[in-house]
């Protein structure tokens with residue numbers, strides 16, 4: 091691990107060399123990506139997602155074995171879960187708590203974090219809560235969050251729907267102001283739309299201690315996303331994504347109504363947007379169409395989960411290279427330099 095170019099309380103608390111956390115992306119942040127980011131000095135959260143025990147156990151163990159007993163690298167390895175799903179099945183969460191390797195942190199998103207945050211605090215495991223509105227902030231702080239992730243609607247993957255959601259640019263400073271007044275020890279990360287050093291530096295200027303990055307690290311050689319999906323994403327721009335619940339209906343995921351997710355707005359998406367009630371009431375034919383799209387890796391029908399920052403992604407390189415580029419550019423900008431690479 092390099093000496094940090096940017097030092098602050100987030101970097102120091104989690105023994106990092108860059109103020110970046112790898113997002114726990116369900117089915118994409120597996121052991122290989124998490125290990126690469128931990129070795130490169132970022133806080134790395136395996137994508138425990140819906141709490142699938144078999145998947146989480148395999149990928150978390152993979153990360154540990156790839157880190158090969160190096161205590162520094164292991165000290166940056168944690169996991170993330172979807173709270174409303176944990177309330178239905180917490181077997182993966184319980185398994186994680188039983189492991190010899192204590193997670194560097196556990197991130198809880200989407201739903202009431204309180205019962206799980208309490209258990210984590212009892213185990214002295216740092217708690218990260220990802221939130222999308224100011225209304226969720228007191229609950230997360232009261233639950234004992236050591237880190238708040240302020241997620242704007244630009245973000246890839248799930249978040250609060252367009253009606254209630256916030257853009258990163260106003261959400262982060264509003265949270266920073268609230269925390270300064272009510273809970274100054276709580277660390278703040280920005281999420282949503284951060285894919286390069288400009289984004290990281292901007293987030294820090296807005297009052298964040300760092301950034302949680304999903305889409306940009308999804309588009310790396312180590313993520314578990316299909317290569318064909320990454321190649322399609324490379325051709326997409328920021329105008330090509332939208333938030334929707336269409337793909338959750340087609341996948342049979344019973345997300346609470348407040349949440350939907352951002353993905354590439356493909357042909358199937360366009361066919362059903364504006365007709366969600368119709369889709370919900372009679373989804374069978376659309377599910378067949380979607381499922382065959384997934385099988386054939388046909389991304390006119392299968393979804394690709396990325397954020398608006400897909401327009402800033404121009405290559406599929408290694409996670410180490412991506413983190414290094416972001417870190418170097420942000421450090422230069424924060425020191426008054428320019429945006430050139």
Ligand SMILES: Cc1cc2nc3c(=O)[nH]c(=O)nc-3n(C[C@H](O)[C@H](O)[C@H](O)COP(=O)(O)O)c2cc1C
Nearest residue numbers: 113115116139199245246247282283304305395397
């Ligand atoms: C492919 C993908 C899967 C995601 N899965 C999860 C998840 O399982 N749990 C979660 O808390 N957030 C998930 N997210 C959201 C991230 O935590 C984060 O908020 C988001 O990626 C930040 O925005 P960005 O994609 O612009 O970097 C996912 C994001 C992506 C792109």
